[in-house]
Amino acid sequence: MQVLSHFPLTNLNTFGLEAEARYYARVTSAGELTSLLRDARWKDFPKFVLGGGSNVLLTRDINALVIQPDIRGIEAVKETNETVWLKAGAGEGWHSFVMYCVNHNLAGIENLSLIPGTVGAAPMQNIGAYGVEVKDVIETVEAVSLDSGELRIFSASECRFGYRESIFKHELKDRYIITAATFRLSRKPEFHVEYGDIQKTLETMGVTELSLKAVSEAVMHIRRSKLPDPAVIGNAGSFFKNPEITREDYEKSKALFPDMPGYPLENGNVKVPAGWLIEKAGWKGYREGAIGVHERQALVLVNYGGGRGEDLIALSRKIQSSVKQQFGIQLNAEVNLV
Incomplete structure (x- = not known):
């Protein structure tokens, strides 16, 4: 792991705004993050966490150690006949994770297709769309204390989810870095197509039998028709x-x-x-x-x-x-x- 100085952040925020980090480090595991936080050189230095950069508006250079948790991996940690619990690293792209679930016939987040950002940002913001919020399927959230470097596992209730809110945006703001989350997905879908234009879009697509893939594609079609691609604008x-x-x-x-x-x-x-x-x-x-x-x-x-x-x-x-x-x-x- 390298700590870089005067690192440009223009390509790390979806607004494409020019800004610079006094120091920057990309960590790829919770252990690596703990080592960084316990390093005497950075113990008392201000820190700033930057995930996918899709929900931040930078107005200045960041005079801090900017930490980007690029922790990857998706694994099933528990299974029953009806439910699968998937643990995903904070650095996984959110849409890629949704597609993983859809392709493995695991229901619960198909309505959240094409939302930008990372898995780590999802619980922080309690992202939601078309009648579904990520809090509905989160089992636990793993995060490392910026002060001690210790890993803590938060239950869904401890996260205090609200509308685009969580404990990580308020009481614990700037005190923890999310490293992973475990999601509770269903093998038996309960489709939510009554919100927005999903039902109408499915009809236009000629869908006669609902599936996770069909719902996901309808959501993506709607989002692409309304929202600009950050890679373009x-x-x-x-x-x-x-x-x-x-x-x-x-x-x-x-x-x-x-x-x-x-x-x-x-x-x-x-x-x-x-x-x-x-x-x-x-x-x-x-x-x-x-x-x-x-x-x-x-x-x-x-x-x-x-x-x-x-x-x-x-x-x-x-x-x-x-x-x-x-x-x-x-x-x-x-x-x-x-």
Whole structure:
């Protein structure tokens, strides 16, 4: 393992923003990570964890030891007639892991196809799409303490999952590095096709018999039709969370904006699509030099090339202010701002 100085991070974040790490290390095992953290040279030096770079907005150089956990491997750690528990390294690409499950007829995450990032980022963000959240299938999360270098195994309940939230984004933020996660997959699929355009897309595809592959391909088709490829246009997917408001506030807004969509939640509140709010506020397709709002999906902020992180933050704040003024609803960023 090498520790490199003044390492460029432009190719390690999907916005393609220019930034530099004072020091950078790529670790390929939990043991290697522990050795690095216990090295006297880095004991008291600030540290920053960078996974796939698909959910981060860099606004500056990182004056720290940037650690990238590139820990690979997928293995079945337990099996029954109905369930398989798969342990995957934090450095595995999330979509590649989904495809592994689909190809092995293991159900539970097919609706999460084509989400960018790594396995390690999935529990941190509690990623979700089309009626499924990763918390629904996570059994345990393994993470190493930045202070002691010790490995700890968190149960799903200990992770305190919420909507795009986990304990790793709050109480334990910057205190642990996720090295692996174990997922509980089913040999007997329960398909979730009632969300978004999945059912309609399946019909267009001519699918008459549901399968994991068919659902996955439908999700990928929808995502590709709406979301830009980060390899072509710099972006981090959905920039904002879908806001949750009270039923009373939703009814008031619905009276003013009859076409406002809303999805009832178990707690009695209503989730409103952030993309709809941003588009209605007139931001879809907006461009300001090298940055802007994607022309097909208002929820996605983009860097066309040469943009700066601080300009993207400024644009996001303009959008928040505009939506708040027009609808009285506060948007919060899903992307981590650095």
